[in-house]
Amino acid sequence: MMSAMQKLYLLVPLAPLAGSVIAGLFGRVIGRTAAHVVTILGVLVALIASLIIFDDVQAGNTFNGALYTWATSGGIKFEVGFLIDQLTVMMMLVVTFVSLMVHIYTIGYMSEDPGYQRFFSYISLFTFSMLMLVMSNNFLQLFFGWEAVGLVSYLLIGFWYTRPTAIYANLKAFLVNRVGDFGFLLGIGLIAAFAGSLDYATVFAKASELAKLEVPATGWPLMTAICVCLFIGAMGKSAQVPLHVWLPDSMEGPTPISALIHAATMVTAGIFMVTRMSPLFEMSDAALSFVLVIGATTALFMGFLGIVQHDIKRVVAYSTLSQLGYMTVALGVSAYPAAVFHLMTHAFFKALLFLGAGSVIIGMHHDQDMRNMGGLRKYMKITWITSLLGSLALIGFPFLSGFYSKDSIIEAVAESHRWGSSYAYFCVILGVFITAFYSFRMYFLVFHGEERFGKAHEHHDHAHDTEHADEHQDDDHDEDRHHGLAPGQKPHESPWVVTMPLVLLAIPSVAIGFFTIDPMLFGEWFKGVVTIAEANNVLGELAHEFHGPVGMALHGLTSLPFWLAMGGVALAWFFYLKRPDIPAAIQNRFAGLHRLLENKYYFDRFNEIVFAAGARALGRGLWKAGDQTVIDGVLVNGSAAAIGWLSRASRLVQTGYVYTYAFWVILGVATLLVWMFPQTWLSRLLGALA
Numbered sequence: 256m257m258s259a260m261q262k263l264y265l266l267v268p269l270a271p272l273a274g275s276v277i278a279g280l281f282g283r284v285i286g287r288t289a290a291h292v293v294t295i296l297g298v299l300v301a302l303i304a305s306l307i308i309f310d311d312v313q314a315g316n317t318f319n320g321a322l323y324t325w326a327t328s329g330g331i332k333f334e335v336g337f338l339i340d341q342l343t344v345m346m347m348l349v350v351t352f353v354s355l356m357v358h359i360y361t362i363g364y365m366s367e368d369p370g371y372q373r374f375f376s377y378i379s380l381f382t383f384s385m386l387m388l389v390m391s392n393n394f395l396q397l398f399f400g401w402e403a404v405g406l407v408s409y410l411l412i413g414f415w416y417t418r419p420t421a422i423y424a425n426l427k428a429f430l431v432n433r434v435g436d437f438g439f440l441l442g443i444g445l446i447a448a449f450a451g452s453l454d455y456a457t458v459f460a461k462a463s464e465l466a467k468l469e470v471p472a473t474g475w476p477l478m479t480a481i482c483v484c485l486f487i488g489a490m491g492k493s494a495q496v497p498l499h500v501w502l503p504d505s506m507e508g509p510t511p512i513s514a515l516i517h518a519a520t521m522v523t524a525g526i527f528m529v530t531r532m533s534p535l536f537e538m539s540d541a542a543l544s545f546v547l548v549i550g551a552t553t554a555l556f557m558g559f560l561g562i563v564q565h566d567i568k569r570v571v572a573y574s575t576l577s578q579l580g581y582m583t584v585a586l587g588v589s590a591y592p593a594a595v596f597h598l599m600t601h602a603f604f605k606a607l608l609f610l611g612a613g614s615v616i617i618g619m620h621h622d623q624d625m626r627n628m629g630g631l632r633k634y635m636k637i638t639w640i641t642s643l644l645g646s647l648a649l650i651g652f653p654f655l656s657g658f659y660s661k662d663s664i665i666e667a668v669a670e671s672h673r674w675g676s677s678y679a680y681f682c683v684i685l686g687v688f689i690t691a692f693y694s695f696r697m698y699f700l701v702f703h704g705e706e707r708f709g710k711a712h713e714h715h716d717h718a719h720d721t722e723h724a725d726e727h728q729d730d731d732h733d734e735d736r737h738h739g740l741a742p743g744q745k746p747h748e749s750p751w752v753v754t755m756p757l758v759l760l761a762i763p764s765v766a767i768g769f770f771t772i773d774p775m776l777f778g779e780w781f782k783g784v785v786t787i788a789e790a791n792n793v794l795g796e797l798a799h800e801f802h803g804p805v806g807m808a809l810h811g812l813t814s815l816p817f818w819l820a821m822g823g824v825a826l827a828w829f830f831y832l833k834r835p836d837i838p839a840a841i842q843n844r845f846a847g848l849h850r851l852l853e854n855k856y857y858f859d860r861f862n863e864i865v866f867a868a869g870a871r872a873l874g875r876g877l878w879k880a881g882d883q884t885v886i887d888g889v890l891v892n893g894s895a896a897a898i899g900w901l902s903r904a905s906r907l908v909q910t911g912y913v914y915t916y917a918f919w920v921i922l923g924v925a926t927l928l929v930w931m932f933p934q935t936w937l938s939r940l941l942g943a944l945a
Contacts, residue, residue, distance in 0.1 A: 260311065260316075261318070264318065265322070266301070267304045267305055267308070267386055268386040268390065270296075270300040270301045270304070271294070271354070271380075272380070272383040273293075273297055274293045274296065274375075275375075276376075277293045278290040278293055278294050278373075279373065279380070282371075282376065283372065287372060290372040290376070291362050294375040294378070294379040297379055301347075301351045301354075301382070302352055302355055305348050309347075312341060319337075319340075319456060320336055320392070321392070331447060331451065331452060332454070334396070337392055341781055342527075342595065343389055345595065345599060346389040346527055347386065349520070349599055349603075350382065350389065350520050353514070353515060353602055353606050353760075354382040354515060356514075356756035356759060357378060357512075358379075359756050360511055360610055361374065361375065363749060363750045363753040364511055368509075370415075373414075374411075377410050377411050378515060380403075381408070381411070381512075381520075381521070384403035385404055388400025388524055392456070394458075397528070398439070398440070401436070401492070401524065402436065404520075404521045405428075405436070408516050408521055409425045409428060411516060413508070420507050421507040424505055424508075425508075427501050428502075428504070431491060432501065434491060436491060438483075438488050439484065439487065440488075441484040442480075442482070442483075445470070445480060445481045446458055449465055449468060449477060450465060455531070459534040459786075465477055465535075466538040478538040479539040479541045479542050482542035482543075483542050483545060485529070485535075486542065488525065489526070492525040493524065493579050493582075494576055495525075495550065495579065495583055497858060499576055500862065502575065506568045506569055510568065510610070513571075513572070514605075520602070523579070523582070523598045526579070526586065529546070529591075530594060530595050533785045533786045537589065537787065543587050543588075543589065543791075544587065544674045546586050547586075547587025547588060547675045549587075550581070550583025550584040550679070551675070551682035553576060553577070553579065553583065554580025554581050554682050554686045558577040558693065559689060560573045560852055560855055561577070563852045563853055564693075565625055566623050566624065567615060567623050568612050571605070571608050574690065574694065575605055578597070578601050580686075581661060582598055584683055588670075588671035588676060589673075589793060590664065590793055591781070592780075592794060593660065593664050593794060596663065596776060599767070599771075599775075600659070600763075603648075603656065603763040603764045604644075604657055605645075607641060607642075607644070607757060607761055608646065610753070610756055610757055611638055611641055611757060614638040614753050614754065615628070615638060615701060617753065618631065618746035618747055618748065619631075619708060620739055622739035627710075628700060630706035630707075631701055631746050634745055635748045636748065637749075637754045640761075641754075642698065644765055645760075649690065649694050650691040650695070650820045650823070650824070651690075651811075651820055653811040653817065655765055656763065656764055656766065656767050657764075658808065659768035659769065659772045662816060663772070665687070665816055667793045667797060671793050684815065687816045688822055690823065691822070691824050695824045698827075703832060704832050708740045708744075768804075769808075773803070773804065776797075
């Protein structure tokens with residue numbers, strides 16, 4: 256019999272699921288208003304229940320147990336269960352709050368879309384999947400949530416399914432994530448084989464024993480193999496180099512899902528998973544060094560790509576890639592609390608920036624090209640101020656949430672002596688300047704300077720009118736619809752259902768870091784939840800220098816990261832407001848470098864040539880050799896040809912004449928006699944000849 260609290264745990268994921276089912280199956284019957292009411296109500300119930308659970312966990316009550324046993328095989332139980340602790344409730348609150356803001360925002364953003372009910376069903380289904388992932392207490396349920404968020408992401412990226420670019424993007428996301436998930440599944444398989452259980456607590460209790468074992472026939476340390484395989488899964492979901500290529504293209508989906516999936520929740524699933532698996536990762540320095548180098552590379556080199564983007568959403572997307580790299584770097588130096596702290600603060604200000612970008616797109620009549628904007632501050636004041644706060648939080652301006660989490664990661668890397676930490680420190684410290692430069696390049700191009708909208712533009716690239724290009728799929732004249740402001744038109748502020756979530760997200764983007772840094776990083780919030788070996792406790796070293804959030808912020812005003820960030824802001828201001836001719840001159844002077852960045856380091860081209868072309872060649876070879884030659888040629892046509900040959904041969908002896916049959920009888924008898932008495936016949940023959 257379940258307790259009242261266990262029923263409340265179940266309510267958290269099931270409420271959004273119920274909303275999704277009702278909107279998805281009965282959306283046409285109940286109508287648009289009822290569809291968004293029922294889904295918003297489901298997420299609101301989940302948020303309220305999460306707040307009650309959070310209060311219960313703060314009182315010292317945690318839970319770890321199975322609610323349902325699905326099957327038992329070879330002593331391994333496949334169960335549905337929950338692990339409710341400090342890490343879980345933090346993720347539950349982030350997922351439900353951001354999801355609620357996105358649901359409300361969607362009312363205004365998707366108001367004209369014929370797939371309105373379907374979209375609400377999808378985002379509620381995603382919320383259910385993400386909650387099942389973060390609340391799981393075993394690897395089976397973790398994998399279920401892991402694959403479910405991938406499936407819903409596929410559906411949402413390809414939401415406008417009549418557009419070829421959207422179909423290409425969702426297939427790309429699906430296939431790239433399958434590469435990561437293959438490694439993830441291998442890691443879970445190794446755990447099941449050697450630990451004999453899929454339950455977190457059981458596996459963690461055996462971590463020291465598993466660390467002494469090797470993978471059979473390879474000599475590889477088992478724990479390193481497990482952790483690297485699990486992290487390959489995280490590389491796919493959390494878009495780390497080289498499995499990052501799907502995330503920028505996922506901007507083909509509507510803006511609300513960019514905020515929900517590709518900024519605040521799904522892409523952070525890998526960060527959450529590695530933090531949850533800290534008892535395993537702490538047993539392998541080699542795996543942690545691998546994590547560190549991958550994260551540092553992503554943090555710096557994905558930031559460079561944000562500098563050359565013109566699509567407002569893609570700038571924010573590359574910013575997401577870079578910040579995910581920062582979180583991964585924190586994992587690599589065993590600063591797990593710093594990683595999930597940045598995960599939390601980033602969820603709020605990055606969702607704010609994505610939704611702010613969507614508000615700009617609405618005001619610009621679905622034009623996403625920043626070269627066609629400028630001076631929007633005067634027309635969209637709420638969007639302007641909230642976007643400014645989000646940008647300041649992103650670059651780590653003192654006293655804002657992003658400062659506390661980002662600066663903690665940089666300091667943790669500086670304290671670390673793990674292999675690769677010097678390279679990581681160089682990447683994250685230079686990344687501060689790069690982040691500030693591309694973030695305020697976007698801010699100045701959009702909200703300040705010359706008004707470039709309402710004119711005949713030369714810029715008609717991919718960024719120009721991707722949003723809502725198919726919002727009227729049944730309109731025969733859709734190709735004639737205008738995107739962007741017509742001459743004489745002015746931008747306008749978005750409706751309240753769009754601006755209210757911006758204001759509500761701006762509050763934690765500014766303040767939550769100030770109030771939570773002490774308990775989350777230097778207090779006992781993660782005590783007993785996250786495992787850190789004494790030799791790897793870099794946050795313990797930082798705790799000696801921490802004198803409260805005010806002292807940290809004041810010290811930050813004199814630190815190297817602050818001045819690098821201010822240098823990036825100043826350079827962006829000078830380049831794009833005072834001397835816009837300089838960026839164009841630099842682009843011409845360094846055309847090769849610019850081409851490299853515009854082509855995203857040729858990762859996509861490499862994948863097309865090596866993997867996609869290889870897969871096509873393999874498929875063509877299997878078709879020619881396997882299907883046409885072996886199956887059609889040998890098995891199907893060959894068997895038919897063999898039967899025909901046997902038929903023709905049998906016709907030679909089945910003539911219908913008695914003398915033919917008599918001849919074959921005599922020949923058969925003679926053959927039998929020779930076979931049965933070979934020596935007798937041979938001697939008589941020789942005697943006759945003699």
